Amino acid sequence: MPRPSEVSAEQRRLDREQAKQVSLRRIARLFAPYRWSLAVVVAVIVASSIVGLAQPFLLREVIDVALPQRDVTLLVWLVVGMVVVAAVTAAFGVVQTWISTKIGQRVMHTLRTDVFSHLQRLSLGFFTRTRTGEVQSRITNDIGGMQSVVTSTATSIAANLTTVIASSVAMVALSWQLSLVTLLVLPPAVLLSRRVARLRRTITAQRQRELADLNVTIEEGLSIDGVRLSRTLGTGDALVSRFTDSSLRLTDLELRSQLAGRWVMATMSIVFAAIPALIYLGAGLPWTAGALSIGTLVAFTSLQAGVFRPLSSLLDVGVSVSASLALFARIFEYQDTVIEVEEPEHPVDLGHPRGELRLEHVTFTYPGADRPALDDVSLDVPAGTTLALVGETGSGKSTLGSLVARLHDPDTGRITIDGVDLRDLRLDDLAAIVGVVSQETYLLHATVRENLRYAKPDATDAEIEAATRAAQVHHVIEGLSEGYDTVVGPRGHRFSGGERQRLAIARTLLRNPRILVLDEATSALDNATERAVQDAFDALAVGRTTLTIAHRLSTVQDADRIAVLDHGRVVESGTHTDLVSEHGRYAELTAA
Template sequence: MPSYERGRRASEAEKTQAREVSLRRIGRLFGPHRWPLAVVTLIIIASSIIAMASPFLLRAVIDQALPRQDVRLLVWLVIGMIGVAAATAALGVIQTWISTAVGQKVMHGLRTTVFAHLHRQSVGFFTRTRTGEVQSRITNDIGGMEAVVTTTATSVASNLTTTIATMAAMVALSWRLSLVSLIVLPPAIYLTRRVARMRRAITEQRQRELADLNVTIEEGLSVSGAQLSKTLSTGSALVERFTASSRRLIDLELRSELAGRWRMASMSIIFAAIPALIYLSAGLPFSAGALSIGTLVAFTALQAGLFRPLMGLLNVGVTLTASLALFGRIFEYLDLPVEVDDPPSPVSLEHPVGHLRLEDVSFTYPGSPTPAVAGVTLDVPAGTSLALVGETGSGKSTIAGLIARLYDPTAGRVTIDGVDVRDLRLADLAAIVGVVSQETYLLHTTIRENLRYAAPSASDAEIESAARAAQIHDVIVSLPDGYDTTVGSRGHRFSGGEKQRIAIARTLLRDPKILVLDEATSALDTSTERAVQQAFDRLAQGRTTVTIAHRLSTIRDADQIVVVDHGQVLESGTHETLVDSAGRYAALAA
């Protein structure tokens, strides 16, 4: 294993040890379902009490009905046994139905809460997080918790009440033999605690390994990943990486299973020895004749029946302790602060006109020693166009991200019509600011649904009108399935220019007052760029436009052009004035 991989895993292990999971916090997940759980608890208690009648009925059969050949009594006792079995079975079905429904609702709530919270995270979170890690937390970690969430509460109640009722019945039959049976508890508790600690450590390792496996799948089997591996011929290396990760999972699963099996084997031996000790105790001189055959048989049956609920109760402890690693990973995500969130008292722009200002704005990426944007002030009146030019890494895209509030400035403010964007609801801001970037992302669905993703209530006529304005309608209708054509993963079925025009149509449906074009044509050939630029020109009409471009030919007619370098504004003006000034822009235009 590479040294950087060992370092990363060591760091994650330290984080896991530092995370303390409160059982009270886990219990709060079940708070909204307290009444169904109370009903389940009552059913469990009733079922356990009813089931305890069986050994006493058995004793009566052996000690009274059979020796006296009392058929009437025997029939009633047998009917009682059948009735007990039927009642406990019916109650068990009801209990399972209610408890499973509660467990699934808790799982649903947890999944949706995690997804919604992660969806509120800033773009910075997703750039810092490994590809596939987020999906692994939601699917593997929450999926691994399902058994615990759906069965723990009822399992504890069921096994606890059954254990208490069984031990009470054993004491009622013979308190002396009950003392003999209790010798099983100390080794059972000791072995259970050892296994619980082992399972928790193994579970944490397994979930990290599953996350690595998910990352490998995401990176190797996505469209972009597959293209990269084929062009670099790294397929065999990816297969080896996947195989090694899968092999480590085998080892972890074996260790986890064996950790429980040797405990179960040890307890089985101990429980098997208890009946022999009971028979021995019953035959010793001090207890000879004190116990009837029926009592001895009934007590032995109870003692044998104690094994299942007692081990079930101890297993819940093992499972819950092991699952703390899963809860810790999920709560870690739920505890992430939301860096870019809706304001507590949002301001509403009833009729935005699109006057954009950046007032002494600075921004530094987390962990970076230097600011990406430093003291930038810009004024873009409504309906005018601004072009940002500069070398790669000069801060142009960061400025665009600040306008769309993908990040919040560390100093200064961005305003629209005089209102700080941080005072607007994110949904309202997204309706005002439309972004088309170089990397167009299309969903793996139909063209129609990709366009409707921007405006769910848009009619087919509105969708086609937007596509005509973006000059992509003729391309779409020429396809066999027209607007119902599936675009493929990330839109790889279409060329770069076609994807851009679909993105333009999608933005048109939102009808934003401010349009941000972030190097949207830099990857296109000249003829395609010309067609896309015409669509942009149509899109920009009546809107405030911020364009980031390397090709100066696309921004010559902008109302103002700003040259950015190392996050600062070097010069600004129109194309003619900047060329005449013989500064940085003139050098770029030469």
Template sequence: MEPHPPTRARRPRELTEAEKSQAREVSLARIGRLFTAHRGQLVAVVLIIVASSVIAMAAPFLLREVIDQALPERDTTLLVWLVVGMVTVAAVTAALGVAQTWISTKVGQQVMHRLRTDVFAHLQRQSIGFFTRTRTGEVQSRITNDIGGMETVVTSTATSIAANLTTAVATAVAMAALSWRLSLVSLVVLPPAIHLTRKVASMRREITARRQRELADLNVTIEEGLSVSGVRLSKTMGAGAALVDRFTASSRRLIDLEMRSELAGRWRMASMSIIFAAIPAVIYLSAGLPMTAGTLSIGTLVAFTALQAGLFRPLMGLLGVGVSLTASLALFARIFEYLDLPVEVGDPARPVPLPKQRVRGHLRFEGVSYTYPGSDAPAVDDVTLDVPAGTSLALVGETGSGKSTIAALIARLHDPTAGRVTIDGVDLRDVRLTDLADVVGVVSQETYLLHTTVRENLRYAKPDATDAELVAAARAARIHDLISGLPDGYDTVVGSRGHRFSGGEQQRIAIARTLLRDPRILVLDEATSALDTETERAVQRAFDTLAEGRTTITIAHRLSTVRDADQIVVLDHGRAVERGTHTALLDADGAYAALAA
């Protein structure tokens, strides 16, 4: 297999959130594609809307007949039929409205669901680098606040446009049929209304973008201030008051933005409402002028006025939808920005099978270098390692020497900028990420436990694991007796980030979790550096069990934990400067001996 060509990480200039929102124009066609899978349902909604609008147009004509025919001529039979017709029209349009609302809401919620899951799934594919650069609260805000803010637009905009447009067209046709002259008088306000609406929409979009950024900042403050670790830090540092001040200031800015969003352009739209309200008076005046007097019946005038009032409601509705849609483009821009993020570490186009049952675990680094984005100096520089299957390698060195970066490269949290990493001769970039996760197990110093039971934390590694397998893994990790001694046993809730247990207990639960996956290659990344001596001994015995028959890479500050490794490599500024056994390296009296002193 041809080795992968070296790749160099590039970091483009970071844009501010405001620049990103302003620079990214959202295509309405792209928004429309969100509804492609629901074309049939949308067609049904449009047909229902058209039918409802056409049926509703009968009401003014029935009213005209009541005023001009049934009442003056005292025709009771005709009057009854006309009234029945009015009630029937109202009942049918109401029923159609319920059906239309049900279908459109269902479609909207399905689109929302798809957006949420697509964003979450795409972010799961992002590299560790993305999450180190991005605030957790920002990610949460986009999935909850931004997508939640789009709900009204997604669920009702399309149907609102169709309903209002159909109603407006049908009403305009009916008005023209009654009196084309009065129709012209009624429509003179349209050009200024459209102009003002575009102005208001632009204002709303800018304010919406600023509001969502402020909501993200608020989420970050909540995440940092109310997590277990954040509360512990604020209490020990006496920073609680400062956090409250920060939250209060952000919330106050949010109030201001919400007020501006609601009031943006309201005086303009209020002016239009006044003008629209004055139109009936102008119509009555027009009907009473000498040149038009006697040309219109009272019924026609009343029916026309009713239609005119009915016309401006959908027109205002269309203009309001335009404002909401334009404002929501800021939300779509933020969501599409995440959906458009490139996947830095992804699955290969033609993956090479790496079945765990046949993996021996021979690990090699061939001239590997890696430079973090934005850094000038490589974290790992031209490192070559050969770890035969079933043997152990220890990586030692000062902080910042590149040990954890090598561990991340083995788990393919990053891809090398030069060289390649192989397992049994297969480049890791040619292997599916899920297959690699089956082969490589990682236990790090920062153990992460989910806020659920011990049982579910263990099954996170193997969802179909039996209770017997859970107990066997816990026994091997020297944690079964402690768990079974708890009142709820394996159903004990570990608490946020596992704070129900001590550091050593969390570590052994993590070891049991890794044992369930049964990886062929095991990476222990400074997994005992924060533990006391007695706890470290207990965890180390669990590690010894875990490492049996596996290729093991151990990263440690305490040399006592790696002295029995088959080979030890000393790293300095990303380069391998020494390698050998514990005894040989001590005898060489070099960098390793200096670390042991």
């Protein structure tokens, strides 16, 4: 894992280019649905700024008129006015904070859900190429890092800009000569803040990458499988060392991020503080004494502070926005990832499908592979029949099953159900038609009942029990202390491999799909349980189309048809008896 100082110049250049490509207009579109609420916030801000301008003028009257003339009545009214101004601006501040925070949180909610929804639609290839911890880091850490910018930036800009403009106008009204002195510090302040912004943007990109690496270490090291692997290989100390090094690098980047440009910003603060002091000095010199009243001088410096504070805030906001572009770039990168398996523009409704499955000259190659996983495959599976796919590991059996479930789309050719191309069916409709039980079983960290209802949310307890009985797992669940309310644990590790697979079978049976894809569905079962589950499948398969993928040839001998795959091509096809008699590839596999 490279240290921050070892991050390549090319990576830093890519980070800068990626951040530059983030359009501020695209960010602004996130707030478009709340334009009227934002208008109300701006109106409140303007009103608050205008009311707040009365404060220095009231102060001038106190110093120049009420106190020297000992006018108690005027003094009381001026003091009441100052309190009222403070109360009104405070009330406006509460209203502004409430509305702006509400808008910001809704924008954050929309951004999180949009990213999550988009990721749900991406192909399996994306998740094969991307680390799980990386995905989680972008949804939680990157979007979370944008929260302060999203929730407060727009209102902060409006509030500070309005205050600067209004205060500048009031300063000119009091003394245009002194106002010119104030303007001298603005150009260097803006240039210095832009320099700080570029520095923080680069560090932010490095920090988020390191944070993603830390998340990956946590995901890999603290999952059930990760802990089991580290215990059996004795790599716990090495994993702790890796985590410690990553955490130290992250600490260093956080420190650099917080200190980046602090001396520059501190210098500007000193300059902003020095200007009023110089004005006091100039007003006290013999040749300028008496040019301004004390009240005007105090009111002007008060207004000047009212300019410098929001001006500093504006510069800080600019720095924060520029740094956050690195975060927006990482999020928008996911949102812009092309969806390979798209919903059809004009979907076809099959109504009550018969389940006739056909593959017509299907070819598919995984990205980066040097040869096709499937090469010109054509198969016809009449409704209600069983097709078994056999072949050595890597022959393309599981790939074919994933294409039928439309986890990928073929490069050429097409797959149809009842004559309709899978790409013309809604994904939800296809998922209801095609049920998949794979050799890799995934269960949610929830109860048995919740795991089964994940397939059919409105399933009754009777339907759940019928499915588990058919999958030969009901007696296992009944033997648990909490029965169907037992929590299965992360990835279902509460159960054995065979029990998890039977639960997955029950989950699929509960959906009652028209087409079944059984990808080594009984591979983790012992012989006795396998026979029982196979009997359940045989009963269920009556009137349904079943695609069975198996290494154990004994489980497919009764299939209506068997297709033998070799390097992605169908080399033989027929019944068990016919293929054995031909003494071809299937006969070799049977004899092995």
